[in-house]
Amino acid sequence: MSTNQNTNDNTKSGMAGQNRVVILGAGESGTGAAKLAQQKGFDVFVSDYGVITDKYKAALEKLAIPFESEQHTEALILNASEVIKSPGIPATAPIIKKLVAKGVSVVSEIEFAKRYTNAKTVCITGSNGKSTTSLLTYHILKNAGLNVGLAGNIGSSFAAQVADKSFDWYVLEVSSFMLDDMFKFKADVAVLLNITPDHLDRYDYKLENYAASKMRIIQNQTNNDVFIYCADDEESLKALQIFRIEAKTYPFSITKKIESGAYLEHNTIHILTEPNKELTMSITELALQGKHNIYNSMASGIVAKVLELRNETIRESMGSFKNIEHRLEHVAKISGIDFINDSKATNVNSTWYALESMTTDVVLIMGGVDKGNDYNMLKDLVKSKVKAIVCLGKDNKRIHDAFEDDVEVIVNTFSAEEATQIAFHLAKRGDAVLLSPACASFDLFKNYEDRGNQFKAAVKEL
Structure with a gap:
């Protein structure tokens, strides 16, 4: 746990004020909100229950905005006149419930x-x-x-x-x-x-x-x-x-x-x-x-x-127009096999769209944090286009249960490198290896970008 030392007297004492804005989450949106709030004359404090990355720590320090990492100090948060929260923090989080109970306005950075x-x-x-x-x-x-x-x-x-x-x-x-x-x-x-x-x-x-x-x-x-x-x-x-x-x-x-x-x-x-x-x-x-x-x-x-x-x-x-990274992004063609990075497909429907666009046989790399997925909508496409599934996640039971009757090979892997190597061996010339997980990435990766980047790095090592 760490707290930035640039705390002012008002922050130290935890005094409430009509001019006090507390920002929960110190990522891109939180750090930006802190900058704007400071510019508009608010007394600003930033609190992140997770680890603040060096990039955003440096940004907050440059602006001399007080912040804390890996903790939520209630005395410094519950005295806010308004709270701007990261989209990733659910309404059920204990600190949000306490703020709502106190009648504190909780809004998004966009608002x-x-x-x-x-x-x-x-x-x-x-x-x-x-x-x-x-x-x-x-x-x-x-x-x-x-x-x-x-x-x-x-x-x-x-x-x-x-x-x-x-x-x-x-x-x-x-x-x-x-x-x-x-x-x-x-x-x-x-x-x-x-x-x-x-x-x-x-x-x-x-x-x-x-x-x-x-x-x-x-x-x-x-x-x-x-x-x-x-x-x-x-x-x-x-x-x-x-x-x-x-x-x-x-x-x-x-x-x-x-x-x-x-x-x-x-x-x-x-x-x-x-x-x-x-x-x-x-x-x-x-x-x-x-x-x-x-x-x-x-x-x-x-x-x-x-x-x-x-x-x-x-x-x-x-x-x-050139499409975005991690969305049906062609990575390389190796031994006649196309490698496609669709790491941004964090739900079943995105993976459906990816498979629907495929014109060759597919070795599908999927898995991660299941968000209550219903895999039934994929079954017809998996039957017609997917020759093997390589699971990339800590818990792959629901994928096995969903597709064990539809594909002959379902393999478990626990790193992008392992998944890529096994998919390469399962594919043949003319096939595509498609990373389209249908799941969130947080079990093995920082985010979907990290997952996609690790996949691309693994492909380049083949």
Whole structure:
């Protein structure tokens, strides 16, 4: 346990004050929130129950912001006028329960930062595809010459950018955990890509609770705002029956014609947000291939059309985009075997999309921290495309139970190196080795990036 020595008298004594902001979690969002809060004149204290990395310790020390690591000192937290919490801290955490019982406001970094900027926001959420869609949308807007930032669940902290920069627009990737702590925040353009079972351990294992969290993306919207959603997504459509939509709506679909929004017909995307101003583009021209990426491209394309960007700019950007690391990332081809890093697939639906896009036999590396996964939706794809499963996790029993009748070989491994070597031996020329875990990474790795990087390093050693 450690406490930074730059504590001021107010912090030392634990005195309450209307001007005291406590930040729980000293990662990217927490450190950014601390910077902005300090800039706005608050008495700031940062507390992290885990170990604060050297990068963020150095940032806090440079700003002379007091902090503690590997502990929560209640006397220094419960006296806050407001708490900004990391999305990773659940509402059931003891310190959060005590704060709520005291009537202390607990908000997300996004909620706090939005108070201090007049920039417009494009907010993108969904169980799958939100990082890719956020990056593609940012790419299109930036190429069109907009003064735009990228933040939220991706890139640099929103609060830090509000403190340091002056953007007119932000593209924000927003997770359900962030939405849970957003109250007065309003998205000018809200995008809901899909709702599939994910993080159910945080929502009492009830899909309707998780769906309600996702639908907070539309809260506070008016008829001057925009809501974009997938008309093919069953759970989204169910949620739309429950929640009142005030904003202008633009659905997208690959199965039916849409009057105002986007649809697919004869391998051509049609995007129409205003009469006589249609954008058409062949799916072969898209930088992102695969059915799920048609959806992502449609969503980004509607955003661009709503903002009245030129068709030529949108087409060029959608054709030149490079996808993110750890999302169906081609690593190498060795002995005729393709190695693909999809470590960002931390839920079953993401892995379904990955398998659906595969055109060869697959040796699938999967496993990790199971979040209440239902593997049934993978069974048909596993039967038709997967020749072997290499489990990468501490407890692989549920994967064995789910697929023991569907594949001949299921092997347990406990490191990225071991998993990669065994997958290489199980594959033959023309096959693909796909790391698409369907699970969180925290049993063996720091995060999904660490898992993906270790896999890539192991592939390069083959």
